[in-house]
Amino acid sequence: MSSLELGIIGNGTVAGLIGELGEMTWLCLPRLDGEPVFNTLVDGAGEFSVELIGQCRARQRYVRNTAVLETELEAEDGSAIRITDFAPRFMDKGRMFRPASVVRRITPVRGMPRIRITLQASCDKGACEMPAQRGVTHVSFLDEKAGFRITTDAPLSYVMDHREFVLDHTIAFLLGPDESLSDAVGAMALDWQERTCDHWADWTRRLATPPEWQEAVIRAAITLKLCVYEETGGIVAALTTSIPEHADSERNWDYRFCWLRDAYFTVTALNRLSAVGTLETYMAFLRNTVALTKGGHIQPVYGIALEDDLTETIADALPGYRGMGPVRFGNQAAEHIQHDVYGHVILGASQAFFDERLQTKAGQREFEHFEVVGERAFAVYNTPDAGIWEYRGRASVHTSSAIMCWAACDRLAKIATRLGLGERADYWMLRANEIRETVLRDAWSEERQAFTGAFGGEALDASVLLMAEIGFISPNDPRFVATVDRIDEELRDGYHVYRYRVADDFGKPKTAFTACTFWHIDALARIGRLDEARAMFEDVLAHRTQLGLLSEDIDTATGELWGNFPQTYSMVGIINAANRLSMHWEAMV
Secondary structure (H helix, E strand, C coil): CCCCCCEEEECCCCEEEECCCCCEEEEEECCCCCEEEECHHHCCCCEEEEEECCEEEEEEEECCCCCCEEEEEEECCCCEEEEEEECCCEEECCEEECCCCEEEEEEEEECCCEEEEEEECEECCCCEECCEEECCCEEEECCCCCCEEEEECCCHHHHHCCCCEECCCCEEEEEECCCCCCCCHHHHHHHHHHHHHHHHHHHHHCCCCCCCCHHHHHHHHHHHHHCEECCCCEECCCCCECCCCCCCCCCCCECCCEEHHHHHHHHHHHHHCCCCHHHHHHHHHHHHHHHHHCCCCCCCEECCCCCCCCCCEECCCCCCHHHCCCCEECCHHHHCCCCHHHHHHHHHHHHHHCCCCCCCCCCHHHHHHHHHHHHHHHHHCCCCECCCCCCCCCCECEHHHHHHHHHHHHHHHHHHHHCCCHHHHHHHHHHHHHHHHHHHHHCEECCCCEECCECCCCCCCHHHHHHHHCCCCCCCCHHHHHHHHHHHHHCEECCEECCCCCCEECECCCCEEHHHHHHHHHHHHHCCCHHHHHHHHHHHHHCCCCCCCCCCEECCCCCCEECCCCCHHHHHHHHHHHHHHCCCHHHHC
């Protein structure tokens, strides 16, 4: 049975998911949102697995502070192997080397292990097996869009015939473009592994981590970095499609795209660790987004190369995770009206106007470029939309959308002040104040003693907790404290928080949304309930996979992870909560 006990490898171009026994369950080519050539995660036939004959025990770990994954398998006779998986990433000739490649090395550890390798690739969304053409030391998988070559020093006949053989020395597999290698595959694989380990160790060494929960924060930071498509700066919400939000829910979505909302949270979390390089590449993505839309409607989500057509289709050939289809490609959310996007664009860009560490700081030209987004935010803040949760069947004036429109105007006022543009600062502050007064009047329910999810509504929504985080309201404001209390009573189950409890297009949610749990942790800390916030955080950490990763949702009854994986929203929460709750270094040393 499939599970989300998966390791992740990646390099900013491609990413793969590795199961507990070393099976590569998911790999999209030639980029993060491409064709899943290995797709057993959703019951497809594309597979790259290593079977140790008589296997009885397995263990997985990352090489410390890297994205290099080791899987050790042991057989009943005591023989053992180590599978090392990674995607090459390091500086070479003055540039970052991050090809659409992954490397697998298999090493005998003890005894005379016998292994069997299964290698077959899928195409056409799982409908076809990709044709294979054998060479002397390689096999080419032929497809116009996702074709690739695997070069190996393993006995290719054994591999192609799916035949058992004794592993008496390290063998290597290098998956990449259908091109010849410049060196022996074994030597190249080892060299790339060492240089990739050095790169990640150097990157993590530069992180400004809090003293507590460092290991969790470092793993979260590396994971977020693996969700960035560095060619354009786009950031995927997750690396998978169609992992259900709960069993047989049909809440199966393709998350391999750049939600401007999710990307903002990812960039902000990495900024808090001083990993500002991601902000620089994401700024380019935002500039292109605004230029593309010419001051008009901005979609909530785009492809990682700014594709605006994400037409949603169903892959009938793929049964789905644990057979729980449908498997969707594309996402209808690109067609939605979601007004919070304007705030997230400005929030995502604002640090670039203040941070002196950046190689290219944003200035007046960029400010004028983003002002059109603020104009759009002010024009729509009081109009209905699909909201942060992307309701497909109804629209309201959602509180979370309105406060993000406020954030757009507020941050533009702050940026104008920074740039010495007094008249523009006054202009945007007047607009921010108007939105704020409207929200405080129309989103507050005297009867419910809470800010509700929609203007004039009654239902609670955990997204209103973001009010304090973005500076819309003081956490000490009695109305915010009362809202936290109401969410405690109605949306919280143990240490987990639901988005909402009312029925949507697919019925009532049956799993807690982990990002909301982290928003609640933040709110508890801000209003002074620190012990409770720490206990809640420790509980979430205990629900991570053995490798320290989180998906989108948690079943509050069983503790099982559901939803797309790894979820950037959730990994962001680890970083933010640790930063807010950790003791200072002075108290630790």
